[in-house]
Amino acid sequence: MDGLRVVPTRRHGRERLYVCGADGRNVAWYDRGTGRVALLGEDRRQDVLQALAPFLTGPVTVGPPPVPTPAELARLSLHPDDDLAPNRPGEALLIALDRDPAPAHRLRPDPRRRALAAEQTVGEALDRLEDAGWRTLHSLSLPGGDRVHHLVIGPGGLFAVHALPARRQRVRVADPEVTVGRGGPRPLLRRMRADADRASYALTAEVRPLLVVTEPARLEVGPRPRGVRVLTDADLPGLARLGGILKPAEVEALYATARDRHTWGRV
Template sequence: MSGLRVVPTWRHGHERLYVCEADGSSVAWYDRDTGRVNLIGEDRRDDVLEALKPFVAGPVTVGPPPVPTPAELARLTLHPDDDLAPNRPGEALLIALDREPAPAHLHRPRLRPHPRRRALVAEQTVGEALDRLEGAGWHTLHSIPLPGGDRIHHLLIGPAGLYAVHALYARKQRVLVADPMVTVARHAPEPLLRVLRATADRASYALTAEVHPLLALAGPADLRVTATPRSVRILQHTDLDTLSRLGTALKPGDVEALHAMARDRNTWGRV
């Protein structure tokens, strides 16, 4: 008996099987998607393959782990406090609500939700839709803090390019877009597209790459656009998956490198 055990793990919907010693140290891992067994040491090759035999179907490639890319090395050296990748959709709003909850009477079901809670619902709805693009080669970072108290609600990085996404709550309401003004229901119009273009420009400066502005509407009853807005894409949250069908502008290596740069809090300190 080799004494090895197989421990399955899941990350972003992908399964990886680790082969471990009795003390928990890993000697290899098997990636089902690529069909590759990565050996940390050649001396346990036969034992590893024997332990994995019940889990492997079909031919596999066996060899040492791949050399880390520059993007992977940057991620490994990033301090956890500076890593923005773990941020949840609406992270800043969640923290603010924990520190200063809305008044109790605003939580009654028949009253209109507090504006901060409506904004949180929008960011969570849009963020969940963007996270579902992960398997198509995209990465999403949420709630990126900018100097001056501003934020990028979501930064989407993938084969079709980079998008600074602003989530807008519009549940069962009519939305009118007359560049640069956006009107939701009977609320006063706001120059939201001008603000969104400025935010995308700041992101472009930080990443030294073109970032496109995108307005994502969470659950509108009706959308009317008087004329095609300059440089801004407007989508309902249910249509965000169409981004995965756009043309290819970035190679996989470029996507990973930009994601590694964008997830570092220090990248955004001077924009």
């Protein structure tokens, strides 16, 4: 077991333990979610299992890494500059605030920061759905300056998610207009439908618009908006119960297409 060390990692609620050699290279990893130990070489099997022994919980499967799926192969061939998967929730706003911060003497809070907080709240909630078979991409820019705040793909289908900040304010939804607090009504649902239609065209699959209102004092929805689902951020875990539309392989294939920057340049 000389030279082997175990390095834990955690992403989107999924834990994986990497076993590294003295030179820092991985020789195996243990995925707690699947109960599988993936060996990169059979010659270190016993050493790897001995190093992982304190961390193993329940029965495990030991063997070589699974054969990559077509979606995984597509991801591996994607240039890092064209891969949208690393985008953080609110990526575009983070960049804008870094390049052009509000003046220090500004009397009112920069509205971009409220919008950023909403996107981060919604994005983090969507990322937590990964264990239920959902995949999420954040801050997808469309030609012309529009943007899909979040694209979520899972057993229940595809949703173009718009995060609306409404902390402690009343929100009224009267298709196609949305009113927050004492502000004027905006035809937000019309814009959301247009963005979802563009996403559908890019992915050749139905993408439905989903409005998520963050931390409202009260949410009032008139007659059910045509084709648009309206939720609060507290309702998002309920998406995990949706299913029956996409199989796991279809989810991964659509995710592989959606994470490629070039997919969105033709809409």
